[in-house]
Amino acid sequence: MLERAAELRPWDVVVVGGGCTGLATALDAATRGYRTLLLERGDFTGGTSSRSTKLVHGGVRYLRHGEIGLVYGALGERHRLVRNAPHLVHDLALVVPAYRWWERPYFGIGLKLYDALASGRGLGRSRLLSRRDCLNRISTLSDRGLRGGVLFHDGQFDDARLGWTMLRTAVSLGCVALNHAEVTGLVESLGTVKGVRVRDLLGGAEWEVRGAVVVNAAGPFADSVRRMDEPDRNPAVVLSRGAHIVVSSAFLPGRTAVLVPKTDDGRVLFAIPWHGHVVIGTTDVPVDEPSREPVPTGAEVDYLIEHAGRYLTRPITRPDILSAWAGLRGLMAAGPEQNTAALSRGHRVGASRRGLVTVTGGKWTTCRKVAQDAVEVAADVGGLSPAHTRTATLRLHGYSKRGDVRYPWRVYGSDADAIRKLEEADDRLAGLMHPALPYRLSQAAWAARSEMAVRLEDVLARRTRALFLNARAASASAPAVAAVMARELGRNERWAEEEVRAFRRLAKSYLCG
16 A cells, blocks of 8 residues: 555545545545545544444434434435445444433434434334333333333444445555555645645655645544645634443343433433443533544543433442543534534535635544535546446445354454454464453454554554453453564564553553542
8 A cells, every 4th residue: 555655646536534534535536436545644443433422323313403404314324324334234222211201202203203204214113112111121221210211223333343344445446545644734736735745654754645636534633634725714623522431231231222312411321232332422522622532531431420320220330431432523613603512413515725625524324425525526626527426335345234243343254254264274363352352363463464454553442442342451452462463564572562552551541440
């Protein structure tokens, strides 16, 4: 990829940012036959796009803000994701508990509207539940004052794995992609943005990339790229931090999630089964400046503990938290609006006077449509030959309607076969990374060999989800995983030791108490 990225050739589309929007944009451009280069400063999905609530959803809570069109469009995109990547996106049943007499009919009506907006593209019909039905589905749901609830369906996924799958699909169509490659500036030609300057953060090389059009898909960092073009422009992005905590499945056994659509301060609370654990979130706190490693505050963790405790019979304490993490939402700026929870989750695509195309807003569920809009604007700005997108019906890499339960990170087809062969050829790779984690050392070898993982964090945070599931176990597994990566990458023992130290510093920020 480095050799191809540094070729002296003009690209059609240069995409800056390897989160969900950048990955989807690169994939869309590649399906149209455009020569596409994707550049990411960290690792693919290394920011917000690996720290979502793990839902592919229409956004039922946006109905109360009257955003009917946004929900309708998102439900259509949810349907496309389920159809194009059934190996990564699956149905999740959620219960909305009712503790006041009016909540059950009120939520029931809202979710029937949600069903209607899905218009034949739903994952299952919503229905009213009695008090007993709720407790049968969720044995740890608080029964004090419980009057019943509503069951509905949405999609669930592994965000970082979907991101990598999109990248593999784009690369198969000719896209060139680099992680750990920072864009340090823009390249002009006759007063127009026609490329970027790039620095390889691992090897140190720097070079210029020329392209017909540059797409700024840097998410929370989009304004940083815009300032390279127009230093005095008003911000296009408003930042909000969403925090999550992860606990044992003992707090929410089974496969049904809990959604509280409105807590006493107006926020939404989720408790979601995920990879044998439970993810609880999320907060919505305004942030002034973006950070590459946002950390939940003590107040946010306490908020999640307290509010989850109102709905679950088993109280959560800080020692129960296996991992705590936060992501930054890059929302469309809307004048003086300060309440980030009320800001639209829609998207905007625009071009500056010098031709830099910037994408703001959007989310995982709608990233395909966001990318389609972005590439259409980019093609017009860059004077590219018109071409139709194929992403609406494009099956993603590893497409399969049946998975392999041996691999909880959902690797299928030839990849799963290759991982098995690694274990057969080297029995050192056959063991688990750690007894508390569902991942094998062979997965680390495969990630280093075939998935562009070059840092220990790449493997333990994103190619697997070890850090997000159990930070202590991930930290304990670091030496064994680093040794496997060192063998694959031709690194020495000193490299492995430095990677372990760096990863353990990161893992410490995921711990609570």
